[in-house]
Amino acid sequence: MKISDKVRRISRGITEASVIMATPTNKGILIRLGFPPTLIEEAKETDIIIAVRAQDQDSLNLAIQKANEMLESPEKISSGDEKKSKLTDLDSALNAMPDANLVLISIPGEHVKDISLKLIDRGIHQQIFSDHVSIEDELEIKERAVKNGVLILGPGAGTSIINGKGIGFSNAVKEGPVGIVAAAGTGLQEVITLLDQCGIGVKHGLGVGGSDTKEKIGGLMMLECIKLLEKDPDISVIGIVSKPPSPSIQEKIIKHISQQGKKKYVLAFIGGRQMQDNRTGGRIIQVGSLASAVLAFAKQAGNDQFLKATAKTSVSQEDLMRAMEKEWTKLSDGQKYIRALYTGGTFTYEAQVILSEILPGLIYSNAPILNVKEMASSLTSEANSVVDLGEEEFTQGRAHPMIDPTIRKLRIIEEAKDPEVAVLLMDFVLGYGSHPDPVGAALREIREAKDLAERGGRYLSVISHVCGATGDTQGYESSISKLQSVGAVVLPTNAIAATGAALVALRGKGNIEKIYSQYLTLGGEF
Template identity: 40%
Template sequence: MVVQTHIIKQKYRDSVQLMQAASQASRMEGIEMASVLMGTPQNKPLLEEARLLTSLAQNAGPNDIIIAIKGKSHDEVQNAINFVIELLNKEVVSSIDEATNYRSIEGALTDLPEANLALISVPGMYAAREVNKALDKNLNVLVFSDNVSIEDELRIKTRAHEKNLIIMGPDAGTAIIKGIGLGFANNVKPGPIGLVAASGTGTQEICVLCHKQGIGVTHAIGTGSRDVKDIIGGITMLDGIEALEKDPSIELIILISKPPETKTLTKVLERIKISSKPVIINFLGKKAGYFDHEGKSITVTTLEEAALTAAAYFRKKELKIKQSSTDNIHAILSQMQFQKLKGRYIRGLFAGGTFTYEAAMIISEILPKTHTLWTNVHLEGTHLIPNPRKSQGHTLIDMGDDEFTSGKPHPMIDQFERTKRFLREIRDPEVGIILLDFVLGYGSHPDPISDMKLAFNEWIKIGRPMPIICHVCGTELDPQDYKSSIEQLEQWGVIIMPTNAQMAKLAALFVLKIE
């Protein structure tokens, strides 16, 4: 094996551009590993861990790009390096008109003085500084960046609150404001629903399912997952409820997060009690308890229930839990030929963190205690997997977790890691059923299903009776072609479930049936 590094001095490219370059290089002939990173002190340990930190890379500065590649031969590695250099040079000519490409917020405001939102996705260590500059100019802020310290989060949120501005995030992957998707967001029709959410893919699922029920979503305010910790005290969640309450276009509020910490939970519930609009609460499961209040608020446990309950409210003007029928699941199970099955374990490879959490919650509730469910999300009733890169027994993995995305693109953007894992799982004789989620929308991979074509073909070629269940979180309005994505999966013989919750229920009942 040969390791070579190349430094491009004094050039900055954003993390998505660098990760995509690395990902494309790692797919080239003879290449085992490729990293393309800024030479910051935070990034060098990642190279060291991957044994790619040469002395040349060690000496690179924070404004230099390090290209580090490992491969079979010198020629193949050099070829990949040349490819990356060319790709990064090409990126200079972007679709952005130079006239609207500014160096500072002041400069940008000369062109767009009516701006009301800063969308910040710089590396986390610089994010709070940029947020403060945006607050100086009285801008609301969506902070996509992660790795912002909790102390900085408290400072910027307190400051924004005092100025009657809102901070969505940090680490807010998704938001919809007046029907416009920001970050990772689906294109859904606008309507009388407003969300306040500390969950990215959870928000996407509820928005998509409401859209499919014929009810639109106008706003989805992303709070960032730490907002419901007591140190932050739900500042964005409370401001978000207030803003949705004041907006005359919103008739129903849906609240979603993992269970808030004690003091924050009390504050949020007190706020909901005096809300002038009905609220559907989803704290992802039953652990936090039920908070139904005189027909004005109701607690649901799954994302699907939140959307169905919302749709039912608009039909009957009554807040009552609506669950999906299980007829479809039982019809699918009745058609499966269980006698040919060999493997008995569930393997779920998820792109969405909340999808993993929800599926783990549902499966662990259905399966008897004799079954152990291994996962890399922290959830009571499941076991933390010792090595997230290696499945054991029933395993559900959030492949968007830091373990997999440190210096690498998120599986919603790039599925290289997930595809490799999928190929391993379909060859594992212990596997009985595989679960996959596909998240469409702005910011996501342009065609995630075709991207896994070769892997699905391999599954068909192996010919082992091992069902694959997929859930596609997307709408016909999304930039990807939703209809042809579904048709493609059907052609391959994949079982498609309309919601993540139903995918999880089917998998659990499948296991019970083969016992």
């Protein structure tokens, strides 16, 4: 898996690379990926297969050469970066960098507490990406951290920005007056990249992990982060981006910022209500989606920024209807379902919020929110399915789909074979830590999916959203152009993309007035 990943990253021209044992399962995957079955079947179980697809001969040759080199000398797997340390334990790392002020932890959850407590005692802040840290361990870590004045971002925090630098999965965004506390990784990425496109910079984006706002943890770190952002003189607008906290925690947070906060606030509780707190003279705006959060940040920054953000990140109801009409008029009668294949957890969540309002009781997911039915199996979609490919069942023994696109590529083709599917809905997340070209890696499958439908006398609509900043190495504009070149529709936000997908499947009949007022715009009162 590691060699495959390294080979894929050697050149942009390499669109697929698998360096794997020729087990029956792996051979099956390669054949499903479109490699020639006769050649694949020739391999014996003790063989290693190097399967590469590239855009040009040079990239192909380079990939095969590097794969062979890494297989011959395993130490080269992590070479190619001479600056890389050979440290093997925390103590030697602390000796090598005695003034370290942050430790980024992404090891199996059961090992996190020991390392974390040791670091807290030395006053070192941490971002913990690891999942499967028990809630009891999280509470112990965070309570001790608060006593020691240490910040714990996570567990389960993949994304942060500190002093304008991205930590974990993050994006190359401008630094500016916004500070965000987030309990939603790709949610934070969506907001910071859209703000960047509107010319609004972010200095800090602090991910606290999904469990922080649960009753048991009590929003401990969210409150600590808010206090820190209040103290930073460069921050003028503070945001909270999160799935809805438990009610008592939400009340505690709002009470804290109403009574003790001095700065302007945007509270984005995804799926929550949109409102402005008049008691604080408009200092606090509360919204229910990532898309409306961006408009609210812009509003707090000033009228010019609000107009710019509206132009940049919104699509009017009429324009969306017209664009989607071009899609639904090509569908055949039996095509009625949406299949959403997501790599981002927060995108999965936001799409469910929107789709379950338009299609109440008709949405299934492997990570269902309230009012959404649980899929019988994550591997097989049913009716309208919103699949989070980053869930545990897909990531055991392989990299997250934001890094390794293989699982989604296979799923694109499988969904296209279902004659009842009208639209595929997908996110593409760019930035640090993500695949070097997530769009390029899926283009062949999108084209194939559309061809497959066409051969069956159907049209398959592909609605997508690219979460990225213009500074990201994967290329934001070029990612959009690539998707458009294979006939995919690209919409500016995930919330608009989900709404668009529903319109296509329902041939424009969905009641989207409420979606627009609640999730895609800022109401007239603002």
